[in-house]
Amino acid sequence: MLEHDLLSALFPALPLAAGEAEFHAPSIEEFFPPVVLFEGTPFELNRIMIIRLIVTFAIVLFFYLGTRRMRLVPTRFQSVVELGLQFVRVNIAEDLLGKKDGQRFLPLITTIFFLVLGMNITGIIPPFNIAGTSVIGIPLLLAIVVWFAFVYAGLRKSPGKFLRNTLFPPGVPWYFYVIVTPIEFVSTFILRPVTLTLRLTMNMIVGHLLLVLFFSATSFFLYEWQDAGLMRLFSVGTFAFGFAFTLFEIFVAFLQAYVFALLTAVYIQLSLAEEH
């Protein structure tokens, strides 16, 4: 019973009730699959949570094996691992924060990049086919962590300068502060985490819904609709779109991971800056 639940939870597309000829459009319920384990506790596990744990395990395995015995002259696998880490270190952290501060915030930025990338990419990897970041928990959590990171960075460096630069930007006539200061406050301390969260979550939700739409339409036209006739040819078009959007989703997975990590570095950099 439990095994069957687990199986159907992981592969929801497999056992279809035969003989239905009605097209089911994907709904938001895609992202709230049935609970598999620990029902009723705060640690309820559903399909997406299991995918997250698998991704976490994969990341740990990948980087553990890649950095277990590092050699001066790297093996092929070590080169790949180093290349990934170097991309985050050089192109995101050190590029924006410089060597010293880049080093300080490197663990956070690296974690965000690879966590988001790993969780995003499951959206197109069978049999997962849904992104771990497509439910709001992880994006929101990361946005909150980033919020604390840039506030900590600014307050640690110089509380007065941070608050003045953020809320009372220099070069503005003092009477404008009546308008500017509330706007700056909202945009810095509220909109930043909100946009971080929503940008990632919505990208993943929409990407998944599009893929489900195209592939279930293909399935519908191809064989679910018994008397489709020439309408079957539509399946070619919907499959082509599904394939194209799969490639696009790979790109989006990398792009959103890059954007999230880059914005983390940008926000920290703005908090550390002497002047805006």
Next chain:
Amino acid sequence: MLRAAHAEEAAHNPLIPALPDLLWGAVCFAIILALFWWKVLPAVKKLLDERAAKIEGGIERAEQAQREAAAALDKYNAQLAEARAEAARIREQAREDGKRILVEMREQAQAEAARITAHAQAQIEAERQAAVTSLRSEVGSLAIDLASGVVGESLTDDRRARALVDRFLAELEAEGDGARTAGARTRA
């Protein structure tokens, strides 16, 4: 069943996080952060430092080798210059020595020649004296023999004979002197 599904649908807002969602997200985040913070990034940093040290060490060694090569070249050049100077000095010395030896030998030869000349002159003088002496005595006896024969008188008496000879010779010399003086006067 249908109503339950609808109720569930109404309860699911994608913008509101469920507690398990946040908790499992936090667990994943914590695990990966710990991995990078304590394991992966320190290992990579150590590796990069080692690699940088190795590259810098290589450059340092190359520079060291270059410095040593340059030092060796300088030393070699210095030795070469020293050897050249030494050779020139020896050549100069030899030339001077040769000159000096030549001068010494010439002086020696000249002295030798002078000595030989002086010796020869002394010998010639001695022989001339001997010839003059023997000639004088022989001429004396010849003249006496001749005069004896002419005057028929024995002039064997030594005392008178010597006086006669001396007078004769003195006359002879005087004549000779007078002839020489006359010759000199004529030439003048």
